[in-house]
Amino acid sequence: MKYLSIRVIAQSPLSIRSDHASSGAGTTSYIPGSTVLGSLATTYKLLNPGDAHNFERLFLSGAVRFPNLYLASYKKNQKLPDINKNLPIYPTPKTAIACKRQKGFLYPSDQNNESHGVRDTLIDHTLFTEWPEKDKVTALTILEASQTCAFEHNHQRCGEPTNRYEAYYRRINDKQLLASEGKYHLQTHTGINRFSGTIEEGILYNRQVFDEGTQFWGLIKVTDETVSTLLEDFLERIAKGGLMRLGTGRTRGMGKVFLITENQSRETDTFAAFQQRLDTFNSMLQQEARKYQTQLSQIEDQYYFALTLHSPTILTDALFRYHGTINARILEDLLYKQAKTPIHGIQHVYHQAQVQRITGWQELWGTPRTNEYAIETGSVFLFKCPHAQRTKLLPALYQLEEQGIGKRTIEGFGRICISDAFHQEVTWL
Known part of the structure; x- marks a missing residue:
């Protein structure tokens, strides 16, 4: 490749x-x-x-x-160091949250940046989901930390509610993430009469550009x-x-x-780097689970990994019906069909996903494309399997990430990231 x-x-x-x-x-x-x-x-x-x-x-x-x-x-008034313009741009996953009032990354840390930071909540939701049903009330304390903003200024905690944070960002280093920001304006146009080819009186429309x-x-x-x-x-x-x-x-x-x-x-996309990323995410989740040894001891026997969509993904079944989520059966089918590796014992744990309509225009034919439905960029699906399957699972997942999944992958659809590094950001950045 x-x-x-x-x-x-x-x-x-x-x-x-x-x-x-x-x-x-x-x-x-x-x-x-x-x-x-x-x-x-x-x-x-x-x-x-x-x-x-x-x-x-x-x-x-x-x-x-x-x-x-x-x-x-980026903002023109941001005082930024020289940034490698070929650093990859990533979408934030749907598990990312930020302060409702002052959303955005802490970097760059100057007087013009009033943002309160961003963090990921996938590990929090995983622990809550895996908590025994008989004691779910206690497990609510795990989620409480992500419900309010923890930013402190002059020894005062913000405490405002948090919301999902959607953006595109570059990873400057391990602890500095920089969000992209575009500038738009509205252009006003007049309507055209289809018969005369001249301005149609009374028709104006706006277009955001x-x-x-x-x-x-x-x-x-x-x-x-x-x-x-x-x-x-x-x-x-x-x-x-x-x-x-x-x-x-x-x-x-x-x-x-x-x-x-x-x-x-693409040194970061070698199999060794891929393996390290997945193992680090699983280790972080295990480490958080050890704080609750009595309730979550069963987690230690499992290997956890997340599938995060970096572009809209179009998946259909044998009858061409669109999927709105990715469950364990769908993932096992993808691993078998694309990576040629039969994997059994995968279980779905948690997901955050939405569906969007895909429209378009066929430039070469001059006709509209058929509307399709895709799982949105940033959707996250968490799975687990017995730890004994790890050696067989990792090469198959690596192939899946390299190839992409679903339909129309040559058009940018179906790009995925397994255990995206953003899911390791459990502190405010």
Whole structure:
């Protein structure tokens, strides 16, 4: 597997419709992988109209998996050190919480940052779920710590309620996480009469757009070395010519972007690093459980791991019905079909998940896509299995993380992270 980081900088206002509802004015908070693929495919057709063979290798063979591009911009008034602009951008999981009044990470720690911090609650919810039913009232004390903000200023505790925190962030180091922030504005347009092609009197509408200069980041995965060389040459060509356009309103001058790609070293994605991440999460959970030895002694015989979605994931059953969650049976099927490893004894423990509708436009055919339903980015599913299965389980999970799960993975869907490092953040950051 070869990795290419792709950084997109908006050169003109950029709008990605969040829905096809007639009254929808909002834009998505990221650039979908399907939009990236469609734009690149259209550009390739214009530049190489007769090259069907290489077109198929790049966009139809499945050798290239295009990513969602997540926000990589920050406040201009933030006094930040030089940040490696190829550091990965991650979405926060749905188990992340922050103060309801002053949400956000503590970094950067300057006078302009009034945030009270962010932490993860997956381990808290796991201990509560695994607590014996006969004594659940006592287990409520485990969750109480995450219900109010623990930030202190001048020896006074905030104490405000906490809410789920949704953002994209970069990990600067082990204890410094930096949230991305985009700037938007509304553009007002007049409606056009479909028959005369002139302004339709009495029709105005607004469209939310990203400001010029907004940056996005993603990671392209390429499984074929020869296709990777072909892709790099093509991306370099359109980057130099400024030929790429994204989103809606392109005939009005919107959607012009500047493209930067680089080969990405992925030392953190080796199997050894993967194994260490999973073992660290399981050890942290076991360590928290030891505080309640009498009630949670059975946890020590189990191996716990979390499956966190880093992009929307489309899963269907044999009758093409959409899944709104991932249970133990679905996970075992995925491990068998994609990693070719039969694993038995997996149990579902806990999850936080939501479902979203996926709409879109087929650029090459000029038709709307069929609506589909996906499990949202950031959804978390916690599982356990007998510790004796660990040696067999880890390579299979590693393959699953590398390949992605579900439908349309070449468009950025189905990217997952096993035991995301964010779940280890049990203190306020």
